[in-house]
Amino acid sequence: HRKFRTGHVFFDDDGPADFATIQPAINASNIGDTVFVMPGIYNGPIVMKGGVKLLGYGPHVTTITGNNTAIHVVSFNSAIPSLLSGFRIINSNPGENVPGSWHYSGVYVQSGPLTIRNNIIENNKSGIAVEEAGRPSIINNTIVDNTTGVVVYGDATPYSTPFRVAFIFYKDD
Numbered sequence: 001h002r003k004f005r006t007g008h009v010f011f012d013d014d015g016p017a018d019f020a021t022i023q024p025a026i027n028a029s030n031i032g033d034t035v036f037v038m039p040g041i042y043n044g045p046i047v048m049k050g051g052v053k054l055l056g057y058g059p060h061v062t063t064i065t066g067n068n069t070a071i072h073v074v075s076f077n078s079a080i081p082s083l084l085s086g087f088r089i090i091n092s093n094p095g096e097n098v099p100g101s102w103h104y105s106g107v108y109v110q111s112g113p114l115t116i117r118n119n120i121i122e123n124n125k126s127g128i129a130v131e132e133a134g135r136p137s138i139i140n141n142t143i144v145d146n147t148t149g150v151v152v153y154g155d156a157t158p159y160s161t162p163f164r165v166a167f168i169f170y171k172d173d
Contacts, residue, residue, distance in 0.1 A: 051081070068094055070104075085117040087119050107136075118141065
């Protein structure tokens with residue numbers, strides 16, 4: 001009994017579905033697919049794929065945890081726009097003895113346009129870490145109880161060309 005339909009990949013950690021964990025579902029998906037995640041607690045790290053939407057059932061019932069070991073709970077590196085929505089993303093934080101705020105993030109955007117919407121991101125070294133080539137849209141998230149909230153890396157020399165690294169919205173209009 002499959003819950004699979006063209007363009008969608010379903011999975012659930014405790015019931016009949018195409019996959020029981022997130023990463024194999026993402027790996028099997030194609031550009032334009034949506035990976036729907038049922039309520040539960042899932043282990044990271046998760047590496048997102050360009051052109052794939054990763055949708056949780058809601059941040060109060062669908063959690064991705066780094067178990068205090070993952071360098072990044074969810075990471076993204078693609079030129080193709082993607083969406084991350086409906087999750088509680090927690091526990092990349094290994095403690096205060098790890099230097100810097102860059103590593104051990106809840107969401108890491110190395111490059112490309114990732115829309116991060118309607119998530120709770122907490123208890124990480126940094127909530128969201130963005131490299132210079134990252135172009136996230138950060139919409140309607142709760143980013144709390146991280147060592148730092150949003151960390152943005154860029155070339156800080158006085159003669160560098162300004163670049164836009166993130167769009168942060170309080171609400172989605």
